[in-house]
Amino acid sequence: MLRRFVGATTIVSALDHALPQPDQLCGPFSASVALTAVMGDDAPGVTALAVASRSAIWPGAIDSARPPGTPRITDGWDLLPRAASIDAAGTTAAGLTEGIETATDHRVAVVPIVGPSVERLRLLLDRLADRPFRFASLANVHTAELTDFDWNVGHFVTVWGFDPVEDVVAIADTYRELGDPDMPPGCRTVSTDALASAMSERGLLLLVDSQDHHAAVDLVRSLDLRHDVWSV
Secondary structure (H helix, E strand, O other): OOEEEOOHHHHHHHHHHHHOOOOOHHHHHHHHHHHHHHHHHHOOOOOHHHHHHHOOOOOOHHHHHHOOOOOOOOOOHHOEOOOHHHHOOOOHHHHHHHHHHHHHHOOEEEEEEEEEOOHHHHHHHHHHHHHOOOOEEEEEEEEEEEEOOOOOOEEEEEEEEOOOOOOOOEEOOHHHHHHOOOOOOOOOEHHHHHHHEEEEEEEEEEEHHHHHHHHHHHHHHEEEOOOOOOOO
């Protein structure tokens, strides 16, 4: 049975109202949705997070940046700097980490976890499902590992549940088209192994109330997970 994390219902509701993401802003979009689990209606919007995270935009249309058949949306672009190249467009994990803490006035702390192995990921998800504190989690993935079509980009999704029996993870993606018809809009399950593989050169951002920062770090360290920010 799928074990929903604390705040999962809030995340799913926020996602339904927010879909789809503005182009090149999957990180701030997913963070805005995820933060509702920690902050409720006080969660900052996509543009505020993008500005605080120093997101940069490549102004031309990049069809390969989106899943096939999804819309191009440029909301918030007028407030963001232009990237020096296509490869430099978007939001880095380090920038998003800083941006989340800045945009929330440090009410939320971010605990980055470098690409956990599938075994360590299972342990982490199982422990998180026991609700030691209010939290949300963002997975920074490579999409080729999680889709059945030709879409190969770095991407952020929100993780909101875990089924240890079926060994699958529930994720909130950033387009309705990526959702399973039997799940809430934009949501689907992926195998734990596939998620770990998709994060292998990236990682997970654990978002917690600042008062729970030490408890979250202690949990990460107790599982021998690497507490650091990745570079891609």
